[in-house]
Amino acid sequence: MNSQSLPLSPKSPEKKSLPLPRIVLLVSVTLSFMAWFYGYFSNGTDAALYVTEVIEGAVRFDTRGSLFIGYDNDGNIVGYAATGHGQGYGGPIEMLVGMDLNGEITGVKIIEQRETPGFFKLLLDKDFFGQYPGLNYQDPLQLNQDLDAVSGATVSAEGIATSARNAVRLIAQDGLNSPLPPEKRPIQFGFPEITLIGLYAAGYFGHKHRSSVWKRRIRWGTMIIGMVVLGFIYTAPLTIAQIIALLSGYWPDWHNNLYWYLLIGGIIFVTTVDAKNPYCSWFCPFGAFQECLAQVTNAKNYRPRRLANFFTWLQRGLAFTAVLVGLALRKPGIAGYEPFATLFDFRGNVVEVVFLLVVTIASLMMYRPFCNYLCPLDPIYDFIAESRRWVREGWQVWKKRTAKK
Amino acid sequence: MEKANGEKIKEIFLAAFVLVCVGLILTLWVNAFSEKDVDTPYFYRGVPELSGSFGMTGTAAEQPALETVSVTPEPTHLQPTVTPTSTPDLILNFTPEADN
Numbered sequence: 001m002n003s004q005s006l007p008l009s010p011k012s013p014e015k016k017s018l019p020l021p022r023i024v025l026l027v028s029v030t031l032s033f034m035a036w037f038y039g040y041f042s043n044g045t046d047a048a049l050y051v052t053e054v055i056e057g058a059v060r061f062d063t064r065g066s067l068f069i070g071y072d073n074d075g076n077i078v079g080y081a082a083t084g085h086g087q088g089y090g091g092p093i094e095m096l097v098g099m100d101l102n103g104e105i106t107g108v109k110i111i112e113q114r115e116t117p118g119f120f121k122l123l124l125d126k127d128f129f130g131q132y133p134g135l136n137y138q139d140p141l142q143l144n145q146d147l148d149a150v151s152g153a154t155v156s157a158e159g160i161a162t163s164a165r166n167a168v169r170l171i172a173q174d175g176l177n178s179p180l181p182p183e184k185r186p187i188q189f190g191f192p193e194i195t196l197i198g199l200y201a202a203g204y205f206g207h208k209h210r211s212s213v214w215k216r217r218i219r220w221g222t223m224i225i226g227m228v229v230l231g232f233i234y235t236a237p238l239t240i241a242q243i244i245a246l247l248s249g250y251w252p253d254w255h256n257n258l259y260w261y262l263l264i265g266g267i268i269f270v271t272t273v274d275a276k277n278p279y280c281s282w283f284c285p286f287g288a289f290q291e292c293l294a295q296v297t298n299a300k301n302y303r304p305r306r307l308a309n310f311f312t313w314l315q316r317g318l319a320f321t322a323v324l325v326g327l328a329l330r331k332p333g334i335a336g337y338e339p340f341a342t343l344f345d346f347r348g349n350v351v352e353v354v355f356l357l358v359v360t361i362a363s364l365m366m367y368r369p370f371c372n373y374l375c376p377l378d379p380i381y382d383f384i385a386e387s388r389r390w391v392r393e394g395w396q397v398w399k400k401r402t403a404k405k
Numbered sequence: 406m407e408k409a410n411g412e413k414i415k416e417i418f419l420a421a422f423v424l425v426c427v428g429l430i431l432t433l434w435v436n437a438f439s440e441k442d443v444d445t446p447y448f449y450r451g452v453p454e455l456s457g458s459f460g461m462t463g464t465a466a467e468q469p470a471l472e473t474v475s476v477t478p479e480p481t482h483l484q485p486t487v488t489p490t491s492t493p494d495l496i497l498n499f500t501p502e503a504d505n
Binding site: 117302304306307311314318325334335337349351352354355358359362365366369373374 | 412415416418419420422423425426427429430432433434436437438
């Protein structure tokens with residue numbers, strides 16, 4: 001939002017020394033790589049620690065490939081265990097599943113997860129894991145079939161269900177010698193995906209429309225739809241956690257996460273190719289919420305020149321810290337600070353509710369205060385825009401040099 | 406003069422808003438980072454059991470092993486020794502009525 005008022009790049013491209021914003025860009029990329037490597041090599045849990053917890057009667061275990069074989073005191077095989085992986089909201093989920101010789105699940109244990117603590121606690125509170133023991137390897141193990149989904153943590157529950165199915169398939173094949181048929185993975189394409197494509201299209205044509213009256217009408221239409229559908233109904237706005245997940249390499253299975261790819265891919269594509277931000281001004285649900293409040297009191301944009309530089313760099317500092325921490329800990333959800341879930345899902349602790357209240361009150365006094373001063377996504381657009389400018393400048397310099405030769 | 410004062414008040418409000426929000430964000434981060442990893446309980450045959458390390462960083466190896474414990478009954482649980490005493494025989498003098 002503020003990149004127009006405070007350009008990142010210098011006005012004189014002839015200047016030979018590297019300008020400060022580009023030095024910062026280089027430093028931030030280097031630090032992000034370092035955080036990524038640190039996180040990649042410093043995380044991990046050994047599933048073997050928990051094998052005897054999930055196989056009934058097992059006192060020791062042996063391994064055969066990826067399969068754990070549990071033995072009782074007399075050396076008899078009493079069951080099998082294996083780990084499976086799925087994709088949650090904040091990254092991959094690893095789950096250990098134990099099974100007896102009849103193919104019945106005896107125990108489950110999450111080995112590793114990167115979900116936002118609130119989502120995970122919701123699953124524990126709803127006893128999601130307690131549904132597994134007693135189920136058979138031939139059961140579907142699918143949400144809304146033999147497993148109850150958990151409202152408000154659907155993506156996490158889906159990730160766990162996928163990881164459990166993968167573990168069960170491995171045990172069925174390598175332990176029980178009864179391989180299951182290949183799993184069908186239908187492409188999930190429904191109302192949120194259609195809405196998102198529609199919003200992109202409306203934003204594209206609305207942006208090009210010559211009539212400012214129609215442009216304004218279309219913009220309000222997309223904002224209201226974005227707020228209601230992507231906000232209050234599906235609680236699926238773009239978050240910094242999704243950007244960190246993308247950078248961490250936690251790319252979910254596209255079959256049932258098409259929305260994720262459309263949202264992030266679409267924004268990055270349009271910003272990179274067309275140098276326009278298709279999201280913030282057109283259908284960001286939280287931006288629309290603030291703008292609706294601004295309409296009530298006729299609040300105006302306020303950005304004093306004297307402090308503009310300080311606020312811009314403060315906002316960038318917050319976003320960069322969130323990215324670094326998320327990458328280093330390999331937990332995308334841990335550093336996010338947007339009050340989106342508090343507003344759209346009515347979920348959050350005391351601090352989050354107070355934060356939302358402060359932003360709501362401020363939105364009645366000035367235009368989009370969260371977007372202008374705090375949102376971590378704005379610096380991401382600045383980053384992409386600055387990188388794009390740099391590449392274009394380099395490309396033009398290279399073209400001139402080759403033309404001279 | 407009034408305009409300058411108004412502008413200054415606006416700036417102060419804006420700075421206060423941003424600083425309060427940054428303070429809240431820092432509090433959120435401190436809470437998130439200081440929160441212990443949610444160690445998932447393991448579930449066993451439909452009966453959820455909290456592992457010994459629930460809410461703490463730990464490993465399964467740290468959990469105490471199950472042991473067979475032999476229990477000797479404490480003296481208080483023993484029945485008091487009772488010396489049987491003879492009860493006097495109840496002698497009933499029973500004279501059947503003559504059946505008419």
